[in-house]
Amino acid sequence: MKAPATPLLSIEDLSLVFRTRHGTVRALENVDLTVERGEIVGVVGESGSGKSVMAYAALGLQDAAAQVLGGRILFEGLDMLAAAPDVLAATRGREIAMIFQSPRTALNPIRKVGHQIADVLLEHTAVRRSDLRQRAIEALARVRIPDPERRYEAYPFELSGGMCQRVMIAMALACSPSLLIADEPTTGLDVTTQAVIMDLVREMSREARMSTLLITHDLGLAGEYCDRIAVMHAGHIVEVAPTVELLQRPAHPYTRQLLASTPTPRSSIDQLVSIPGQLPDLRSDLPACRFSARCERHVSACDERPLPWTVISPQHAVRCRVPL
């Protein structure tokens, strides 16, 4: 069991919509999630489930069309949705760092990678200008970039995708943040590179007691690296549990089906099941449980609001009235 101390990050009852020309998109509804110190938490869901929207909101970054209907996001007691822009700017980069899906587009293409790391150090830490280069090279060495002195001088296009992602991680870790948000950090990378990058993220989390929020569509990846996993479906977190428990005893019908549709190193084609139906249109009038139209366990009580959390075990909760 975790100590009852306050979590590093807590998202409480967050509801967020996007106002668009084609209607109001109910992107997040009553989302709850905590991240403890030193913990790696995975957020898993299919495209359009709202996982990235939630990650950006945790940084206090919302689209101009976004409107928060209710809830809070507390990072070390700071309300990320209400804090002044300068406070947020000081927190981001230093306390909370983010790595993005396509490292090559997230890096400045016409600035040497060493300088980009130095920029972050200069902005957020009390480093002497004379030490700047050395500190940036150390940051590159920490993520095991071979020959960091030479790579300091490289432009992003001169590096491979895996190398660029390491530069991103070096940049993210340069200020020793307490929370790392990784949004699909290995999508588009080769599986061998993915393994090296994820080992690195895990090692940094363990060593520096850094917390990590890993956003991914890959249940296998989350299953290997996360302590706890939250499953998202259509703007709801439908289940949260310690990894092994979630994989072995999923309680939400959606989690079970997601697991059954994910190929593993042991499954056969006959065991692979698909999830009937598709994600509901988030602009329409949505039922209390957004999975109900696709669910074989649906009963009339499922349509009553509010949809409660059912506690399965101290760390395992599910938003379903008829859990497995």
Place this chain on the structure above:
Amino acid sequence: MNTPRLEARALAKRYPVGNRRKGAMLHAVDDVDLVIQAGESVGLVGESGCGKSTLARLLARLIDPTSGTIFLDGEDTTALSQAAFVASPDRARIQVVFQDPTESLNPSFRVFRSIADPITRLLSIRDPAELSDRVHRAADLVGLPRELIQRYPHQLSGGQRARVGIARAIAVEPSLLILDEPTSALDVSVQAVILRLLADLRERLGMSYLFVSHDLNVVRLLCSRIVVMYLGRVVEVAPTEQLFTAPRHPYTQALVAAIPDPARRDEKRPRLDGSPRSPVDPDPDTCRFFGRCPIGTERCTQSAPTLEPVGDEHFAACHFTTVVSTERGDP
């Protein structure tokens, strides 16, 4: 011995790069031999830039090889240039399902026209009744509802577009289907449907598959044999289960060890670091994997290993396959 459905011999594709006067060549595919039997599904895996897509395009006759021969049901297809092959009746015998169904469908064609186009071109069927019949049959085979046939691609979901891509390819009744990462743009729940559909179609239509993918868990589900490429060369060929349980080439071992697996979350597994060597004018006497290989010795720079049998139906290109097999599993 039955005549294989497809056989490639000493296939190579090189592209000129950089300063033309220096004549530097990028060896995208280098001296590849490959056999696909009738009704067989072969997986082709490797990292980005290893040449697997180039090889798939060569076999599909979308590009001409620099050298080498491709036999289709015993006939040499490379006797015709790619441009001439497009007009030959053999074109219908090999079809390709492309990676991104959104990118590979003409956005201004309705579904009907996308599927009908290859039927008119390759089978010269112009009778409207027969054409319509063929399109509907293809749509039925892939489980595409008939009411969607008059829609445009943007009016379809990702899974429906993937079905159109497959229907278009099978409408001309090919004997070999080349699938280039057919599910990588799809969510897992949709991917599961498409994979089952592909397994079912193969059984019903008796096609052979060449399945190109970077996702070993997906390849494993559909293929009985797997070909592993590294930097333009085939480094290992093995029956699927054997490749996963007893890989012999150090690259394959790293590849298999890198598959995320919650069941092995606390195991320390061998990792492959570093970057591949340059594919531009590689030293013919050095193993392509040298420098990144955990075993590599001086011998690997004196002669490049070739594919040798290491077991039943199992081939690997490494000087140290015996050493490797005993050390397997140790980090």
